[in-house]
Structures are given as C-alpha cells and as structure tokens.
Amino acid sequence: xxxxxxxxxxxxxxxxxxxxxxxxxxxxxxxxxxxxxxxxxxxxxxxxxxxxxxxxxxxxxxxxxxxxxxxxxxxxxxxxxxxxxxxxxxxxxxxxxxxxxxxxxxxxxxxxxxxxxxxxxxxxxxxxxxxxxxxxxxxxxxxxxxxxxxxxxxxxxxxxxxxxxxxxxxxxxxxxxxxxxxxxxxxxxxxxxxxxxxxxxxxxxxxxxxxxxxxxxxxxxxxxxxxxxxxxxxxxxxxxxxxxxxxxxxxxxxxxxxxxxxxxxxxxxxxxxxxxxxxxxxxxxxxxxxxxxxxxxxxxxxxxxxxxxxxxxxxxxx
Amino acid sequence: xxxxxxxxxxxxxxxxxxxxxxxxxxxxxxxxxxxxxxxxxxxxxxxxxxxxxxxxxxxxxxxxxxxxxxxxxxxxxxxxxxxxxxxxxxxxxxxxxxxxxxxxxxxxxxxxxxxxxxxxxxxxxxxxxxxxxxxxxxxxxxxxxxxxxxxxxxxxxxxxxxxxxxxxxxxxxxxxxxxxxxxxxxxxxxxxxxxxxxxxxxxxxxxxxxxxxxxxxxxxxxxxxxxxxxxxxxxxxxxxxxxxxxxxxxxxxxxxxxxxxxxxxxxxxxxxxxxxxxxxxxxxxxxxxxxxxxxxxxxxxxxxxxxxxxx
Amino acid sequence: xxxxxxxxxxxxxxxxxxxxxxxxxxxxxxxxxxxxxxxxxxxxxxxxxxxxxxxxxxxxxxxxxxxxxxxxxxxxxxxxxxxxxxxxxxxxxxxxxxxxxxxxxxxxxxxxxxxxxxxxxxxxxxxxxxxxxxxxxxxxxxxxxxxxxxxxxxxxxxxxxxxxxxxxxxxxxxxxxxxxxxxxxxxxxxxxxxxxxxxxxxxxxxxxxxxxxxxxxxxxxxxxxxxxxxxxxxxxxxxxxxxxxxxxxxxxxxxxxxxxxxxxxxxxxxxxxxxxxxxxxxxxxxxxxxxxxxxxxxxxxxxxxxxxxxxxxxxxxxxxxxxxxxxxxxxx
Numbered sequence: 001x002x003x004x005x006x007x008x009x010x011x012x013x014x015x016x017x018x019x020x021x022x023x024x025x026x027x028x029x030x031x032x033x034x035x036x037x038x039x040x041x042x043x044x045x046x047x048x049x050x051x052x053x054x055x056x057x058x059x060x061x062x063x064x065x066x067x068x069x070x071x072x073x074x075x076x077x078x079x080x081x082x083x084x085x086x087x088x089x090x091x092x093x094x095x096x097x098x099x100x101x102x103x104x105x106x107x108x109x110x111x112x113x114x115x116x117x118x119x120x121x122x123x124x125x126x127x128x129x130x131x132x133x134x135x136x137x138x139x140x141x142x143x144x145x146x147x148x149x150x151x152x153x154x155x156x157x158x159x160x161x162x163x164x165x166x167x168x169x170x171x172x173x174x175x176x177x178x179x180x181x182x183x184x185x186x187x188x189x190x191x192x193x194x195x196x197x198x199x200x201x202x203x204x205x206x207x208x209x210x211x212x213x214x215x216x217x218x219x220x221x222x223x224x225x226x227x228x229x230x231x232x233x234x235x236x237x238x239x240x241x242x243x244x245x246x247x248x249x250x251x252x253x254x255x256x257x258x259x260x261x262x263x264x265x266x267x268x269x270x271x272x273x274x275x276x277x278x279x280x281x282x283x284x285x286x287x288x289x290x291x292x293x294x295x296x297x298x299x300x301x302x303x304x305x306x307x308x309x310x311x312x313x314x315x316x317x318x
Numbered sequence: 319x320x321x322x323x324x325x326x327x328x329x330x331x332x333x334x335x336x337x338x339x340x341x342x343x344x345x346x347x348x349x350x351x352x353x354x355x356x357x358x359x360x361x362x363x364x365x366x367x368x369x370x371x372x373x374x375x376x377x378x379x380x381x382x383x384x385x386x387x388x389x390x391x392x393x394x395x396x397x398x399x400x401x402x403x404x405x406x407x408x409x410x411x412x413x414x415x416x417x418x419x420x421x422x423x424x425x426x427x428x429x430x431x432x433x434x435x436x437x438x439x440x441x442x443x444x445x446x447x448x449x450x451x452x453x454x455x456x457x458x459x460x461x462x463x464x465x466x467x468x469x470x471x472x473x474x475x476x477x478x479x480x481x482x483x484x485x486x487x488x489x490x491x492x493x494x495x496x497x498x499x500x501x502x503x504x505x506x507x508x509x510x511x512x513x514x515x516x517x518x519x520x521x522x523x524x525x526x527x528x529x530x531x532x533x534x535x536x537x538x539x540x541x542x543x544x545x546x547x548x549x550x551x552x553x554x555x556x557x558x559x560x561x562x563x564x565x566x567x568x569x570x571x572x573x574x575x576x577x578x579x580x581x582x583x584x585x586x587x588x589x590x591x592x593x594x595x596x597x598x599x600x601x602x603x604x605x606x607x608x609x610x611x612x613x614x615x616x617x618x619x620x621x622x623x624x625x626x627x628x629x
Numbered sequence: 630x631x632x633x634x635x636x637x638x639x640x641x642x643x644x645x646x647x648x649x650x651x652x653x654x655x656x657x658x659x660x661x662x663x664x665x666x667x668x669x670x671x672x673x674x675x676x677x678x679x680x681x682x683x684x685x686x687x688x689x690x691x692x693x694x695x696x697x698x699x700x701x702x703x704x705x706x707x708x709x710x711x712x713x714x715x716x717x718x719x720x721x722x723x724x725x726x727x728x729x730x731x732x733x734x735x736x737x738x739x740x741x742x743x744x745x746x747x748x749x750x751x752x753x754x755x756x757x758x759x760x761x762x763x764x765x766x767x768x769x770x771x772x773x774x775x776x777x778x779x780x781x782x783x784x785x786x787x788x789x790x791x792x793x794x795x796x797x798x799x800x801x802x803x804x805x806x807x808x809x810x811x812x813x814x815x816x817x818x819x820x821x822x823x824x825x826x827x828x829x830x831x832x833x834x835x836x837x838x839x840x841x842x843x844x845x846x847x848x849x850x851x852x853x854x855x856x857x858x859x860x861x862x863x864x865x866x867x868x869x870x871x872x873x874x875x876x877x878x879x880x881x882x883x884x885x886x887x888x889x890x891x892x893x894x895x896x897x898x899x900x901x902x903x904x905x906x907x908x909x910x911x912x913x914x915x916x917x918x919x920x921x922x923x924x925x926x927x928x929x930x931x932x933x934x935x936x937x938x939x940x941x942x943x944x945x946x947x948x949x950x951x952x953x954x955x956x957x958x959x960x961x
Contacts, residue, residue: 043818044817085528088527115531154906165528181907182844182888182889183885183903186889255847256889258850260893321940322936324936331954334928335929336928336929337928338925339928
C-alpha cells in the first residue's frame, strides 16, 4: 500500500454572502497517494477549485481537516509553513492573470528560488532558471523577455517552470489546460506527464474535461455541488460508473467518432443545477435524479467503499 | 487516387523540393505586442491637445528652473518704473514696487511648482503605503485605516492648515507637510481599491504559495502593477497642491516674504486690481495653465494606460 | 442538394497598429438547403470572422473584405447588398447565435419582449400575436412553462436556458440559415450536450441549414454531415464527417484528432502534441500555413502554397503530400 501524501477529512468551506451561506465545499473527504494523480472533475460551481485551493492553504477552511504528510495544513507556523510552501505548488488556469506582467521571465521563475534561498550566487540562479526553461520546453533566451510577448501555451510553461523551481513534491493543477487551444492542450498535458515520471511528482488535477482527466489521472473524484459523488480509478469510472450523476456526465461527453456518437444513448438530466447557496437537504443530486426516493430527501448519502477503492455517495447503490 | 483541382505550374515544381525540411527548432518569434511606452506615444500622437499641454507645462517648468537667466532680480525695486505696462524691457510690465512681473512670476513658479511636486511626492508615498497595507491586510486594519481616511477627507483642509499655522511658522517644509497631510487620502483610496483586485490575481496567489513574504509581495507585485494608476493620481495631485498652495498664499499663510509664489503675487495684486489688472492676470494665468495642463495630461494618461478604456 | 450558401474565395483583413491582420485568406465552401455544416478550428483561425462576414457584421474599417470575395445566398451576392437589403436579410434569411448569451441579451427587457420585437421587425403582426409567437418559440427550444418565462428577464435564466432563448430569438421569422458561433463554449458538458441535441433536432425538424462553428471536433461528430477544417485563415481540409473522422488526409486534421484523448480509449493512449504555436496573421508564412508545425513538412511546403486535391466526392485537402513527387518520396 502506498503512502498517503494528502488526506482530506470532512472538509467544509463556506463563504458568507448577502443572500446566505454559500456552501462551496461541504463535507468532502479523500486522499492522494504519493506519486499518483488524482483527477477532480465537476461542472462549474461544484467546488473543485475551492477544494484545491483549500487543500494547499490558500483559503482557510471552515471545518474539517487537511493533512499533508500527517500535518494539519491550516495550523502550520513558522519554519513548517515555509517548508510546506517549498513542497506544495499550484499551476493556474488563466495563463494571463497568473504571471506578473511587470516582471521578466527570469524574475518570475527565480522568485521561489529567492524566497527559499536556494541559490547562493547570481550565476547559480541564472543557470537554474535556464535549466528550468529548457525542462519545460522553452528557450534559455526567453528569460529576459516580458510575459506579454508569449502565447497562452508558452505562458503556461512559464507557470509550470515557476512551480517546479522550488522542487515541489505535490502540485495542484487548477484547470491548467481549459484556457488553451486544442493543439496546445496536448503539449501541456504531455509535459505534465513527463515531469511526473522524471521527478516523481504527485498531482491533483482539477478540470471539467472528463476525457482529459481520465487520460492523465490514476484515480478520479467526481464532484457535484460541493460534495464528492464518486471516487475510483479512472478506468473503472468509465467502465463501471455507479453514481447516477457520473453516468449522466459520462454520457454527455462527445466522442470524436460519428458512428459511436450516433449509437450513444444519452442520459439526460432533468431540471437545473441548484444554487450552492443554501443547497437542498439530503442528497444534493436528488432533484435531478430519476432513481431518487424518500431516503434521498431525508438523509445525506455517505461516501461508502462499495468495491475495493471504489467510493460512491448514493443511497441507491448497493 | 487524389485528383488535382488547382492548376499547377509544372515547371516551378522540382522533385528535390519534396525533401523533408530541416527546421530551426530554436527560432524565437518576433513580438507584435505593444509596450506601455509605445501605447503612450501613440495615444499622445492621436491627441493634439495632449501634446500642446505637455509643451506648455514643460515650458513653464523649464523657464522657472532657468529663471536666473532673466536680466532682472525678482526682488530689486525700481520705484521710478512702478506699475509700468508691457514694454520691450518689461514684457509683462512691473508691479507696485517696480519689480519685473515676468521675472517674479517665474521665480514664483519655482516656489509653487516645488511645493506642488514635493507635496505630491510625500502624499503619494503616504497614500501608497497606507492604501496598499489597508487593502492587502484587510479586516480590522483595513476598517481602521479607512475610517482614518474618512476623517481626513471630512475636515475642511484649508481651515485646518490655517489654524495650524497660527501655532507654527509657515515655511516651505511645513507647507509641504501640511498639504501632503490632507491630500494623501485620495491616493490611498485608489491604491486600496487596486490592491483589493490585484491581491486576488493568480500571480499574487502564486507568490504566496511560493512562500514570498507579504512585504515583498506588496513591493514587487502589487505596487508595480498599479504604477499607472498612481501616476495618474499623482498628476492630479500636483494640480490640487498647486491650487491649495495658491489659496493659502493668497490668504497670507503661504511662504514668508520676500519669497513669493503665484498665490502671494495674486494677494499682492488684489489691492491694485482696478489700476492694473495685469498684475493679477499674470500669476492667475500661470496657475490656470499649469493646473489645466496637469488635469488634461492626467486624463490622457489614464486613457492611455488603462486597457479597459482602450477602443 | 440545392445550394443555399456559397462562399467563394473569401478574404477578410483587419487593419491594426502593427499592420494588416489577414484573418481570412481565401475561404471557399458551400452549404446546401437544410444542411448542417461545421467549421472547426482553433482560436484565431478565422472561423468566427467568416461567420460574421456571412451575417454582414464586419465593421469596415478596421475590417476590409477584399475584392474578388463572393458570398452567394440563394444565388445573390450578399456582399454587394445595400444596407436596407442587409437589414431584411439578417434575421429573416439568416440568423446568428453567439457564444456569450448574457452579453447578447438586453438585461433590461423581458425575454418575451426581445423575441416579440424581432418578430414584429420582420413580419406585420399585432403585439399580442408576436407574444404568442414568442411563447411558441420558447416551447420549440425546450423551455418549460413558456407563458411564465416570457415575462422574465435574462438574469432569471440559467446559462443553458439563456442560450436556448438566444436560439429562440434567432429562430423568429424562420431563417433558412442559422449560424451558431461557439454556442456551447461557455457551458458545462451536460448542458452543452443538450444544446447540441437541440440544434440537431431543430435542423431536422425545420429543414433549416446550420453552420456550427466550434473548436471542438468531438461535438460536431454526430451533428454535422459536412465539416470544414480551418487553420490560420485557410481551409485545409473539407469533407463529410466520415471523411474527416475516419479518412482525414491533412496532417493538421490528423494531428488534431490524435491530440484529444477519447473517453472510450484504452489506457495509456499517447496524445500527439502539435509543437509550436499557430502563425502570426500579420506576417503569415509563405506556402502552407501549417508548415511551421507539421511533422511531414517538406521544403516546398515552406515556399509554395499547396494545391487542392480531391479524394472522394467533396473530400478536399490542401497539402503537398499528395503530389506525385511526394509519393515517390514516401516509397524511397
């Protein structure tokens, strides 16, 4: 059994708003093993980004616990906190807002090196930055340029180089390819996979594109309205989806093959996504689920392990 | 097999052209993006008024700096020639003591402009510091600092300065401090609002995740990214400080005699306004032109530097 | 099939501070009556500009539609129409649905009024009848409880429902051609599937031609019977959906199909990464636009524009690889 690098226990993250309490993440539990990729999928507003950001301490939690290598992420202080910022990094969705437009590429990448005093001399720092640029597939000459001269895909590479600079073990990839063109997406995904193999990284890969998540992840967590609906390894998620929401989601993904598409039976969801502000009691999905019964109204389904490593939160799955 | 649809010039196609191409992988493409400076230049080019303002402002500033080139001493009296009209020797005439009005206005400009610019620098420093800390830290610190800003903005600043000067002698330094003390609040508000949006940007979050200290985040990421807004606020703040200084000098609370500023020249001129309106018109015109140019330039800068206002 | 729309050698440029951006550089394709055609390409490939030109929504200046370009709608060149004819054409003959429904709807007017206004603009009907028509259209696009919904404002609708409203507005006055410009890009997958299904149903039910513009090859697989693949302002390949998905000829189309993971694929499917970035349209490469990123690139690709080759009926590809000299290359 591999070692758990991150463990999330009953995490809740609420935001107070004028209209009520927005329950962005409501009682979520999962773990990530060292060296694996956990994909987190869900539609907009399901709390996947909030979960990712709370896990690495960018956002405070409301309740629950996030343990990184056994230590509570939200109560780290001093040297422990500094060490945590060296081990855990994030890659962002928007390649435009994630890089400081007033800085040169060299300074952007060197920022982490400086914060952790990883290079003794300027020479070392320059060599390290150039090595990082080559690792992510850019040119060493790019170091003196400003970010506005780069395309979206190249910017994303700079963002990856920045995260890699501090030699992290765990990286949260927050929709790193959603803003990119199709032909560029594969470049970035292949780069991330290569880096994982070379450096033994652990990823939490957040995305709404289920086919890409299935491709890159070892295990996948499907989120719906602040809760985890199902977690399992990526192949059994496709072959044997148990949660009705996962089934509907899978059937909605277009497949680039006319014959397959024509034969495909789509499971249509009834109704609309409820608001995460004061969401329905009981099962969050019940209003759109054709299997819903009385118990779904009354009780919130627990995330249960129904097969080895296959967790589902649904009353109807036996 | 494939059917050719486009007519081809057979002679131009040689078999060796079909060899696999060797590509230079390391080619770095040219950039077509504009820098801030290029944007600025192009928006000045499109705006004739802005160029005119820049020229006028630079002329006033330069001639104030080089006022010593004038053949007259600003304080030298020439009673025989008092209240003279414009002439070849005295371009804008002389005042009630026979001093050359033009030279006096230039020396007055030194005082007015240096008070204005110094007050701006001080107020921008205070405003940026308080605004960025307030916005970045948020919570109680923000609430307290913003109430302080509210208090400063709700007292009548000129009256307070006048009261203050009844206890403390007024000179250049106290004047600059006083003016800055009541004008940093505008900058602070702008800086705070910008900080609030900037601190949510991903590059600031990235710096936090990298373990960069808060002070460094403010210095390296937040302040440089609102440099444009600060510049705009600063240009308007100079205009405000010059006006306030003139008003104070006019009321007799400006710099001490015999030093003069545009404001004190105006005060001087009011006794003779009926005999020689030119005495009041000259410093008045200098104040008007300077403030107007600064305001227009501030507006142009704002449009040039703010991408949301781009067409 | 009878031809409804013929785009012939369309060239559109935009003049900017840095020079002339050649967004569309000689695009030709046909749309038959009641046919669904997809234009696929990445951002900046000129697909949206092509759609806007067909709708007459290109502002000149800074835009410029080059001489020699022709767009025939039922045989008339619409590029030569007067402003009055355009107004009649837009809406009554041809309608467009944009990506961002929230920006396209007026937030201060009820949805019913926005549909009714469009109806009254093109047909002489009473206000009451126009509102009745609005209700009918909302039912047609699958919005439940239309009698109540016509009185609501856009912000009371969810993203998917707003896109349905946009389609309802576009359908008012029974256009013969509906252009959907990335209609689902801003939507979640489950809602995207609903909207695509709706467009497909409407196309068949109303015998209306649809041009679906998208960057996602997957969503057009089932909807469009004809696919036009654009790259850098040019059509690199066009053909039926089976031609494109099973027998694609152009290296770009082939690479694009291998660059996206398939949900039904086995484990460890290798994604093909297309290195480099699309060329800059201010200084587009001479020769083939894809030559800078193509793995098969030959010397001639960088100097001479590739000719068109036709494979089966209507399957056309622009690539030097199908020249007889290149065939010899392969065997050697």
